[in-house]
Amino acid sequence: MRTMHVIGIGAGDPDQVTVAAIKAMNTVDVFFVIDKGAQKQELVDVRTRILREHVPTDHRVVEFTDPPRDRAPSDYDDAVDTWHDLRARMLADLVDAEPSESVGAMLVWGDPSLYDSTLRVVERVRAVLHSPFEVSVIPGVTSPSALAAAHRIVMNRVGEPVLTTTGRRLRDEGLPDGVTAAVVMLDSDCSFRSLPGWHVWWGANLGTPGEVTLAGPVDDIGDEIVARRAALRAEAGWVMDTYLVHRP
Template structure:
């Protein structure tokens, strides 16, 4: 990140899928240079997400850092207009984040957002910061620090490659998978699947994980016809127990 005198600076730091040991040296150094950490509270059911961030901050930050919390706006999880709903939520979220930056980050100070997994994969922080800059009322420079994604962590836990020799793979969402298997690929990584869309493909193999890298980690693998019902049941029980769930899986068509 270019150091410009008088300009506020922000790091968007990927902190991994849940294991504190996922933190890279680059991320640890950025945390050590941070004056203000911005945290968004998602409610009591997701307090564990805040707790891990605070644990990382305590381990790698300097004694004079400040932690500022804002309330993450609520959004409809089953909207009729998905794209419009997300756009509205991002705008409301950007207003919360802009207020935090303008009120709590001084000139020449550095602020940080600690992002689950990797900031470039199904995370809104980069787009939100760009939206704030486009409005032109709050200025800052920012840098993205990559992290270990849930996709990488999932493959490592199952000891599998994401692609087969000479073949592509695709990362998509449960919403898209429910519309049909993507064309041109036999290996599909699926995130954000509240519908358990994998149950439509009983002959495929699945490598599934939830809360990967945390003490609550759950793993399952096998032919969907054999393990699909178990995954659906386990997922439902875990969500009821924790109040939230983060899961990812790799679907693989059998080789012909």
């Protein structure tokens, strides 16, 4: 394969797809899509809707099943490394079967640079193939950007930094000393509850018709966020959320 585009498609709204992304998608022969099972079919459907709306040119869609992953490993880094390696092996076989002059693409939620494994997997694929392809990256609207827009807020106070971290690190380590604002992603445990007195701006399934946002002091709305998140997951089988917290 000649080229692989790794394209950020925003948080789920087809209108968030950038002009640069649309131009790149219309040069693609084959889109590689990870199938994450029946419960998350809606995620594939969103990608299909984006292609239908923005890519009138001829193209193919090749799906491959996401390999199993240990969600509670004793060694988190090793488990993720193994998972990435399994993904890369599957994708390498598919890429190797493509004609040498074809152009491929993978569509990435939000932006490929922020808590996403696609670029790491693609680099592993390039390393094992005899004729490695070129890679281009098209940035997309991140979920923190979509969150701030949904709440109509600026993420940082004047002149102050914002830490970007994960729910696992917040749960296990807390926030570093001196941090007054943080964006937290990939948090299935609602770890903001460890920050009593802080203010939280939360958003789930941002950019989709089912978007839900809540904001207020953690002490006041923490339980409501937990309940709404659980209800969304029970209804659809999945939920993608992120939140911003500020020290008072």
